[in-house]
Amino acid sequence: MNELVRFITMQDGPNRTVAIGVGALGVACGMVGCFALLRRRALLGDAVAHASLPGICLAFMLIGERNLPLLLVGALVMGVVGASVIGLLHRATRVKDDALIAIVIGSFFGLGVVLLSVIQRGPSGNQAGIQGFIYGKAASMVRADAITISVVACVLVAMLFALFKELRLVTFDSDFARGLGRPVRALDGLILAIICVCTVIGLPAVGLLMVVALLIVPAATARCWTESLGTMVVLAGIIGGVTAIVGAGLSAVLPAAAGAGGSTWPTGPMIVLSAGSVFVVSALIAPRRGVIAGLVRHHRAKRQILARVRAERVGAGAGAGPGGAA
């Protein structure tokens, strides 16, 4: 417990790096995720994440070494390609969006795994830690990574705040925005680009399988508690940041605490599970949108209606009674 507190309060050097990195990531992903969630782009983040694997592999094959920023540029390029393929197929075919996303996730990830085996057989011999992008490896985060993530996260958050009014307009009613003369396609593209960047900077820490949860879970959690988009974005940022740091802290501290025989607890899954449990609790106990509140409301309404029915029946009986007696 003490160790977890020490991690969260960032008292040790290496842990501080990881905590700052995943914290910044969690804040940015949580805030951006609100727009992804409300614009019904939740699964698009997943498609971008999966599509990034062949990009990472190709970038590695081209430059021949593990240079994180360049690998992430490769990831971003292929992620955008994957998202564009979905957009193109949406316009060119009659296949529905969910099917298109499934197609892109499967085939791009398949291509990535094939390229991964090519790299393994190639001259460099090992996979140079590329497999770390699949499940994530936050513990291997170095100072420069944390700084890069934090800077990118700050830029994204600043963009969200500056353009909040326009993003809300386009996300709520794109036809009306177009009627006002707003370049809706450009704004939509900007939202997509922000989602892509967020996804890609999350890859090294939580991995491409789980990074979509970092986007969506804090946003969905925040939505339980508020009816205002501004509050929701801030709340999702806080939830994303805190659950990321707590999750990473748990993964760093747990082996010693639980005596798990030297094997470490994976960081990405711990972060996602932390966020997931906060969501489950929120979905249950949130005051207006929660499951329990809904059940109570439903029960109360039923009782009120029955009481009114009974009152009417009694009233009718009382009205008829004296008449019958006379």
Added chain:
Amino acid sequence: MNAPALELHDLTVAYEHRPVLWDIDLTLPAGELVAIVGPNGAGKSTLIKAALKLVKSLSGDVRFFGQTLREARHRIGYVPQRESVDWDFPVSARDVVLMGRYGRLSWLQRPRRADHAAADAALEAVGMTAMASRQISQLSGGQQQRVFLARALAQEAELYLMDEPFAGVDASTERAIVDVLRRLRDNGRTVIAVHHDLQSVAEYFDRVVLLNTRLIAAGPVAEVFTPQNLHKTYAGRLTQLDAAGEAMRTAVQPSGASGPAPGVSILGANAAIEKGGA
């Protein structure tokens, strides 16, 4: 005389292979309440969306007050169909109405005091002041429609294009909306609305556009809203109702321009049957 509020020349729109609007030529003067009427799938909403370039047209030229869309954009208010947005979205009624002011604000600009005042005035005009801070999913269908109308009012436009403003609203909301439309007209504004209820066309509107992919007729209600034109507009779908059609013909013609009250109730019955059959 001012330039017409809306002019369409040779407007043709197709979805995939199916033509939705066929070579429409239409001129609507300013300062009137105009209904666009026609059967389901006649291209009524598409006409509005094509004019605003929300859907692509194959050909055609659109002028607002003699100007292009780009030049006239700030003079046009738009009320989309209520179903076009997610009403569970986390915004309040006031937030939505304030969006009507965004046309006057740059991307980075926050709404100013005048914008808040205009939004409050618009909410007041539709009788929604008390509901202003409610989240929009907590509003009834009629209240949601009022919020959409208030957002358009906040635009302070000269021409309003409304896609079924009366769809699915209760009687009191319908009266409130009609009052707002009349006030707009009395202030010299123009309203062009897609309208479904044949019964109320003559009561609410000055001018009617009868549309069924092709333009059937357009003009003052008293001249154009005739049984013959309605038969042409609802071609085929009204054939089984010839007896009713005969009845309304005799009912409408003698009263002429002054208000075909007995006839329209039969028309309304027709429309109801036609809707049910379609």
